[in-house]
Amino acid sequence: MAIARRLLVFFGVWIILAGWDPVSWVIGLPAVLFASWVYGRLAEDSAAPGFRRMFAFLPFFLRESFRGGADVARRILRPRMRIKPGFQTYRMRLSQPAARVLFLDCISLLPGSLSADRHQDVIHVHLLDASLDVTPELADLERRVAAIFGERLEPHAYV
């Protein structure tokens, strides 16, 4: 059932990108099959993200994308750039592989933060301004990503 759903999604993606031309399936068919297989391997037992929940995430995502771009542009355009780069670490509670990837990618879209490395549960986040603690923002983003995949987060062991 999961496989059928994946195939359907990737077939849809290919049709949108390449159109109905039957010749395109020379590339498309292997690509769709391979994508479905790789997705299964990488996502393992991740829950499929719900479409409605993804739509609920969209306004937040668009707003943060805009803030992120505007923020970095403002910093760059100052005659004396207002940056103080540095690293912070964050312990992530998400456990599903697909949810983790989405979380890491979304960190890089939030204003001023970039997911730089990951060791097990600990993410190293690079910040354009490392003087502020970004833990609350990351926790908020993590909660939203968890909601897409219907995952329940354990409360932080420490505060």
Add this chain to the structure above:
Amino acid sequence: MSLLLTLFSVLSIALGAFFFLVGTLGLIRLPDLFSRLHALTKTDNLGLGLVILGLLPWLPDPFTALKLVLIWLLVLLAGATGSHLIAKRALRGDGEDLTP
């Protein structure tokens, strides 16, 4: 109405192009690899998003609109994942030719 729509498109696309330009400027101005990745991922996301937003009202059918939005999402995914991988390699020092 059509004038308003044209105005909206021109503004949106110009703003998108502006963000691409700022991203490039950031690539030159920012001091280190990690900060440069910030500029690239975020301004590309916003720049391409705005250009596509400006194009949406002029497309012949919703199918093409879906295609453009999908392209935006794929670029986002590739950009964010790529920058994470570059940063990871740089941090662990196991890339090639990373000497400053």
